[in-house]
Amino acid sequence: xxxxxxxxxxxxxxxxxxxxxxxxxxxxxxxxxxxxxxxxxxxxxxxxxxxxxxxxxxxxxxxxxxxxxxxxxxxxxxxxxxxxxxxxxxxxxxxxxxxxxxxxxxxxxxxxxxxxxxxxxxxxxxxxxxxxxxxxxxxxxxxxxxxxxxxxxxxxxxxxxxxxxxxxxxxxxxxxxxxxxxxxxxxxxxxxxxxxxxxxxxxxx
Ligand code: ASP
Numbered sequence: 397x398x399x400x401x402x403x404x405x406x407x408x409x410x411x412x413x414x415x416x417x418x419x420x421x422x423x424x425x426x427x428x429x430x431x432x433x434x435x436x437x438x439x440x441x442x443x444x445x446x447x448x449x450x451x452x453x454x455x456x457x458x459x460x461x462x463x464x465x466x467x468x469x470x471x472x473x474x475x476x477x478x479x480x481x482x483x484x485x486x487x488x489x490x491x492x493x494x495x496x497x498x499x500x501x502x503x504x505x506x507x508x509x510x511x512x513x514x515x516x517x518x519x520x521x522x523x524x525x526x527x528x529x530x531x532x533x534x535x536x537x538x539x540x541x542x543x544x545x546x547x548x549x550x551x552x553x554x555x556x557x558x559x560x561x562x563x564x565x566x567x568x569x570x571x572x573x574x575x576x577x578x579x580x581x582x583x584x585x586x587x588x589x590x591x592x593x594x595x596x597x598x599x600x601x
Pocket of ligand 1: 460461462479482491492493511512513514515516
């Protein structure tokens, strides 16, 4: 959005565009992901992704999105998130990370939110947009994150997901759904250092 009037460019043309912008094309496969893929491929089983999203249990296997919200002393706010997507997905699948309002959302006047978890479910609800809009109405970040996740679980989805948010006033909070045995945390770094905040039980394993 800094270089063109467009918001999303996808697929092979996005790769070509990135190369024109100076990025180097490189494989994101590592030894661990290659090994896991080879083990899965050797079984010859189709990916779960060919079934509709289950409502009654979360089938999400490996995932690891990292979301970041940066807020400077002048009040400039920026959000971003990585994605490795879901393991064993159907080629061409687009996750929640690049969809504004789904994987991340920020409004300079209000604050920002970032999400991790089952993006195939979460992107149907634009939870980060909802969090920011609830904060705009005065709701604290932790309650706004809880409300956005509750909207999804109220529809019957059993999924794993976490959201962290911060307002332009510096108040921050987070919430998770479906990870009571695994925990969800976020870190806050300010001028005084770095602290890790758990919003659900810490993992026992
Ligand atoms: N949100 C990501 C996706 O569904 C998964 C993750 O949290 O890593 O693409």
